[in-house]
Amino acid sequence: MSFIKLFVTLGTVLGCSSMAMAASGGDTGIQLDLTMHWVGYVGILTFVIAYAFVMLEEKTHMRKSKPALLAAGVIWGLIGLIYAIKGVDHTAEVAIRHNILEFAELFLFLLVAMTFINSMEERKVFEVLRVKLVNAGYSFRKLFWVTGALSFVISPVADNLTTALLMCAVVMAIGKEDKKFVGLACINIVVAANAGGAFSPFGDITTLMVWQKGIIQFQEFLVLFVPALVNWLVPAAIMHFAVPKAQPDSNVGNIQLKRGAFVIMGLFLWTIATAVSFHNFLGLPPMVGMMAGLALLQIFGYYLHKTHKKNKATFSSEKDAERIGDLVPFDVFTKVARAEWDTLLFFYGIILCVGGLGFMGYLAMVSKFMYLDLGPTTANILVGILSAIVDNIPVMFAVLTMMPEMSHGQWLLVTLTAGVGGSMLSIGSAAGVALMGAARGKYTFLGHLKWTPVIALGYIASIYAHFLVNGSLM
Structure with missing residues (x-):
């Protein structure tokens, strides 16, 4: 067209x-x-x-x-x-x-979500996850499936772009110069992250728009879980045989979470629950609940700021102080400023x-x-x-x-196709574009294009699965 x-x-x-x-x-x-x-x-x-x-x-x-x-x-x-x-x-x-x-x-909804993600990133939440995966000693094939599965599971909450970048950092740290493995793993991550984001309002901007419009209720997105899973598993199962069987050498130093990391993760989950409740039970825009959650993050940030230890002598080294987040106080407004403007x-x-x-x-x-x-x-x-x-x-x-x-089933179909269709080309989604920059030279447009027929097969299979599972809604 x-x-x-x-x-x-x-x-x-x-x-x-x-x-x-x-x-x-x-x-x-x-x-x-x-x-x-x-x-x-x-x-x-x-x-x-x-x-x-x-x-x-x-x-x-x-x-x-x-x-x-x-x-x-x-x-x-x-x-x-x-x-x-x-x-x-x-x-x-x-x-x-x-x-x-x-x-x-x-805008207000996304701004709050981005602020929470930036806060968790600053508290080393994603870095700790990355290090644990790097040090796990997985083979390339096992890492291919682990990063794909985590992309599918994390993206419904943390959005597909953030999830893809996190998993890409893992495969880059382990794969290093193995161009073939990094390229295949990145394709798998993009497909999995986009598929995972299709059955949650928080997984992609398109699903968020559909939810905020009131066409599909929060819990109704879950009926897209099976079609989304099929969308990822079909190409992943085929690409599996092209992944090298080698066992990489990886040894990265241990990293600890900064002070308050678990509380911020809890506040993020509470904020999501508040946004859903405001929309489903009170008939209010979800962003009202998100802004209320931002206020809680700001108050907790105030607590972290007032209680941080300014005296470096308390710690055995400056590195230890910085690791637990007491050398530089937490400032929530720097996290707002770091949103994807x-x-x-x-x-x-x-x-x-x-x-x-x-x-x-x-x-x-x-x-x-x-x-x-x-x-x-x-x-x-x-x-x-x-x-x-x-x-x-x-x-x-x-x-x-x-x-x-x-019909309602057709609205679910367009939500699914708009969410996972972008996986067919590297330029079709924010996750793909971001990974072309993060894994420059290893994950490329042409490298992704080579596997487009396989990804398209997963796209067709997911549509068939939707008709099979949700046929009564069509």
């Missing part, structure tokens, strides 16, 4: 939501069809150019948020201009405010870009083509394939904005 057809489809999805907003009252009920207007053409061209720069981030070394933010400003600037010329007041303002509200809820700002740009194209009327066209002409099953399978080429965030946001009429 061409880029133009893709973004026309995305525009259709957002158009349905925008039309509903425009009809919400007063003089905001007039909405212009810009699909055949020069403003619409320029808007699509702007988005295509911006997204080309996003996809070329590894080559240009320009952060993906920059072109996305600029494209968002250009698209909505054009919309504002044409509405001002036509004398239509407030309609565009209502539409963009709706998009900004959606972004704000996701490029990702958060990119997310803002994408939501406004796709929202703008939808407001112009393009998403309604795409929705008709995909979900009426092709049918929901074909459309949802295509969503997963598209997410391997284009980031799954704009694709899923477009689907959520279109809100096509389909």
Whole structure:
């Protein structure tokens, strides 16, 4: 499918939501069809150019948020201009405010999650796990399965990107110069992390969007566990025979957790439970519970700060003092500052870009083509394939904005395909892109592409498993 057809489809999805907003009252009920207007053409061209720069981030070394933010400003600037010329007041303002509200809820949720992850990283939680795995003395084949299984289990809580980077550090520490093992292990990690993130609202931004939209309840994501597991196990079982049988030599010094690490892990689990409870039982946005959890982290950070020992003479060495976290006091705001701001700002740009194209009327066209002409099953399978080429965030946001009429099982299907479809190419997910940088020269686009048919087999098998396990919901 061409880029133009893709973004026309995305525009259709957002158009349905925008039309509903425009009809919400007063003089905001007039909405212009810009699909055949020069403003619409320029808007699509702007988005295509911006997204080309996003996809070329590894080559240009320009952060993906920059072109996305600029494209968002250009698209909505054009919309504002044409509405001002036509004398239509407030309609565009209502539409963009709706998009900004959606972004704000996701932004606050992700900001808290990232802060907790950064806090646990600073308290050496992930480093201790890495060292224990390195020192376990596993063979390459056993490590291949252990890192894959841990990626699948951890990503539903810690998100697929963080999990993939952690496991990549493990295979890099053990595999060292064994390029074949590192490449295969990284492919396995990407597939496992994306699959694990598909059955949890915390595993990926796309699943988080679906949950916050209220389409699928928290516990309902668990029915995707078996299809997600199949998605990982099928390619992993085939790749297993290509993994070297060698026994690596590894000996890394012991590392201890810093003071308060277990409490912060407990607070993170409590915060997740609070967010789920606020959403399921109180009908409030999950980010309200997340922000309450952030307050608890801040209060505990205040305790760590006030009780840290400033006197180095208390410790046998400066290294011991630093290890348990008393040499430098804990500061929660440094963890907030270390959030993935490029990702958060990119997310803002994408939501406004796709929202703008939808407001112009393009998403309604795409929705008709995909979900009426092709049918929901074909459309949802295509969503997963598209997410391997284009980031799954704009694709899923477009689907959520279109809100096509389909069964609960079909909504679960598109959640699954958007989550795991990106595994078919290394550029199809944040985990894959990050690992190409972390394991530069060992995990590459072409190396991943070699195994794409095997990963695609897992993708097909997971869809079949979904129909088999959740057929009653279709």
